[in-house]
Structure formats: C-alpha cells, structure tokens
Amino acid sequence: MAKKSRTKARNAARSTPAEPGAVGPRQPCPCGSGKRYKACHGAPGGAVAAFVARPFEGLPGECDLVALRELVPAGTAPLTLKQDADREVLLCTLLPMAAPAMVRESGAIWLGLQVQHGFGDPSRDLGAVLEKAVAAAEAGESGIIGLTSDPGEGPRLQDLVADAPLPVTVHEGFDYWVADVDDTEGLAGALDQANEAAAPTARLTEVEAAYWTHVGSKEHLRWVMPEPEDALLTALARLHVAGKDVLVPGSRFVGMFRAHGLLTPVWDLPVGTGAEALEAPAAQFGADLAAALADESDLSSEERSARSGLANRQVTLRQ
Template identity: 70%
Template structure:
C-alpha cells in the first residue's frame, strides 16, 4: 500500500511535459499556493500567462523592474487610439503604498509594477489599471478583482526600448509641491529599504546591486530557457562564465518566463567595472548560443548543476 501511495504521489508531483506544472507544485503565478489549489483548480484562476511581457522591446527590463529593482521609472508613450491627449504615464517599480497606480493632480499617471495582486497575466492587469487610471480622478487606483478579458500592456503602448532611470530612493513619489516634513520622513523610511542598484549601459537588462555586504550582477536574458542553459553550460565547462576575477555565476532566478543568471562579485566591484566584461561575455554567450554541436559529458554535467540552482520567483 505504501509503495502504491508513493507512486501516486510521484505521479501527482512530477510534470509530464517540459514546462508543465504538477498539481502539488507551487503555482507559477507567485501566489504561494499549490497549482491544484490556484490556477489548476476550477475557478481558481481565470488565466495564467507564463511569459506575460513577451513582445515588448524591453521585456527583460520590465521583468527586472517588477521583480529585482527597488526604485526606477520609465516614461510610457501611449498609442493615439488609447489616449489622444498626450497624458504623461510613468512606469515605476513601486508606487506609493504599493498601489497599482496613482493619478496626480497634474493628470500624470504613476503605473506600478510591484503590486499585491496576482491574477495570472500581469500585462493584462497593468493594462486594466492603466485604462482605469486614465478615467479616474486624482488619487489611488486599485484592482481588487481579476479584470477579465481585455487588452494587455502591449496593446496600449508604442513599443520602443524604455528609457529607464534607476533612483537611489523613492523621491519620484513626491511632486515638488509636496515637501512636508511628514512626507520627508516617510521617504526616508522607504529609502532605507532600497538596496543600491545600477543598470549597466553596455548590455540590456543587467543590474548591479549591493545587498548588505555582498554585491551581485543580476542579468535578465530573453533567450529560450533550454538554449540559454546549453550556452551557459558550454561557457561554464570552458571556464569562461566569470565576468571578473573572483566573481562567479552562482545560480539564476526564473521570473515571467525568463531566466536571470546571478553572479556574486567581490566587495567593492561597483557597476562601472562590469561594463566591458559584460559586453565581452555577451559576445561569448551569443557564440555559445549559435553552437549546435551536442553537449559534451562535462557540459551536460555543468548544465545539470546550473538547472539545480534555479529559483522560480514568478
């Protein structure tokens, strides 16, 4: 009987196809529930999109701003058929109070990426919030229920690479007219939680950060997961997956369908010292991605090790 139960449990836990989620595994929407109790349940979730920001020119940066970067902003240009009045819309990592959006007295919309809700398709959720904010009076705009069928962010914006500004803190929350002592105290408390972060200029979607006494580079990569793992395995087996001496590739996050390799760095490295090494690594990575020969036994071993050091955060 025990063996039969183990076999049944194994069947429930192990996905049957690559990318499939087992019933007892965490739901990839990030809710913290098992899949069978969330998007795998009848009525438990109306939609789940594994790669919600696919097709955006800055897909990797949007994922980074949603999951990794404390404080950053980027202007969004809306399509004329969405807003013919030229409203200012600013995409931000975090809006005040983690609300989905804020409409300022000036009419500007702050559209937050880091929010409390999770309805399965963050791109659709952002679009629903944005459309509501364009019709709302000044103040916070929320999203308490799944928005249902409708446009996605890709349908509302003029797609172009984002002009991202990484901030030291959350000063972008406050308009110049609101500089009260109470607001200053609130900002100081929030700023204390923001880890120093910088975006590299030489490559796309790569962010240096210092967390406590440690420094890291976290680089969101849009390549298909299997191909990217093969390429990273080739570089690792060749000893060329380090960016700088004493830095090392330690693992990777998986978020919104993309892998984010993470390098530990020596203390004191900083972002500027990574610009040229990152560009050189991107050249080597592209060459490894183009390689079609089967992996060697050493490369297969390296790939297995890398796959075992993945953490899914969304």
C-alpha cells in the first residue's frame, strides 16, 4: 500500500505545475504541438522558441487565416510574395499527409496551414517552410517540403507576403489536390477518405471571416472577430441583453472559443438554415456590433451579468 501511495504521489507531482499558472511537465505544451510540455518547450535544450499568442497579427486576412487553420476543412487562398510577385503561391487549409508545403511540377508552391508540427509561432513556421519551398522551386525540384525541427529566428509570413487582401475560396472537398494531375488513380483512396471527413462549409460574403458549417446533425455559424477581447465581450453582452444576437428564428448564440489570440463567437442554427439565409442577418448583426463597440456607457447590472456569463463560456483552442 505504501509503495502504491508513493507512486501515486510521485505521478501527481510530475503532472501538477509547481506554481499557479505554470505548465506541468505532463500537460500539453501551450505551443499547440500536441506534445507534452516536458517533450517540447519544457525539454532541456529542446524547443525554446518564444510562444506567440497572436501569430497572424498585422496581416490583412488575419481572421480568415485563423479560420482556415482551425475551422475550414477545404479552403485555399492565393498569396503574393514581396520579392517574387510572379511566383504562384497557394495557401491551403490541408495538404496530403498534412504536409507543410508542396512544390508542384509547374513550380507552383502550395503552403499548408493544418500541420502536425508546432514550434511556438505558426507564422514563423510558415515563413521557414515557404523559404525552403521557394529555394526548391528555384532549383527545379518538386515534392513535399517538411519542417521537422524548430526553424529558429527568421522571417515570418508577414515579412514574406505582400500586404494585400486574402481572397478565400472554400471547396466542397479536396479535389483541388489533383486538379493539375493527369494520373489520379493512386490518390483515389486518400482523396475519397479526405472528402468524406470534410464537413460542408461556406464563407459568408456580406461580412468578414464568418463561416457556416453543417456538422453531423447540426448547423453552426462561426465568426472570427479581430476586436480586443474585453471590448468584444462587453459589446456582445449589450447585444445579448437587447435581444440582438439572434440571427434567424430558432438560432442561439452559444458562446465562443479563442484561437491564436482572437475570439470566435458561435451560433447554433436550425437544420436547413444554410449559408444564404444568414447573409442579411449577419450584416445587420455586424452593424449592431459596431454600434455596441462604440458605446462607452457603463454596463447595466443585467449586462454585467451577461458579460460574466459569456466570459465563462469560452474555450481556448489555440492561445
């Protein structure tokens, strides 16, 4: 019994942070790598890159980048390089085998957002992969470009791409993987499997970075917003109390999650709503939200209570 007690106590000590707010060695590393902290940023001589809470800040398409990385199954957006504007670069939600990048036979570069690595700053990771892909393309090479270790200091995505809008295309599946390939027989199985896992998704056109999706038996609207968290929570509380957060009859604002430093409010929708029916209500909500953000008056007691409830209904996907 004593041996079991000592083992239990030792395991608990290993799993529990030494100080409030610290990360325990067996807990997931906050960089998002999926590894335990002791095997990632907590490893002696291991990953030491600084964790960046808002990695895509400053990019015009920041909210859409977060959505493409965390929400959208199949989506693409062209990028323009600062130093090589004629180079075709396509940002993709997901590439085959979750590859960080691919250089196509044509010399075009495909850059993946949903990858298996994580070294503290996704923007720096993307910059490192993009640099490797450009070098390979210039050398006439093609194939998968990987990133297997911390890239260290260097340019981030913001340093390499032009300051321009991000025109997002949401696809029904991953057929774009083989759009420029003649022989797809060997890829058919992987493509079918990927397509089956892709939930129907659409980007609204009347507002920025709002995505409708149909997952299982439910429909949702998930809207990535750039406003500072405190101000956004206050504005959402005002709208909730005023009854202005109901997009369509039967819809319900259920809370929000935090990813890469931004909040994403989420609505549950009646099945059969679809994306088109949300366009006008979302535009109206956007206007109401702007007015609520500009309101500097004190919150009422009901609004304070609503704000507290909203703050407690947040889930962090990626800090």
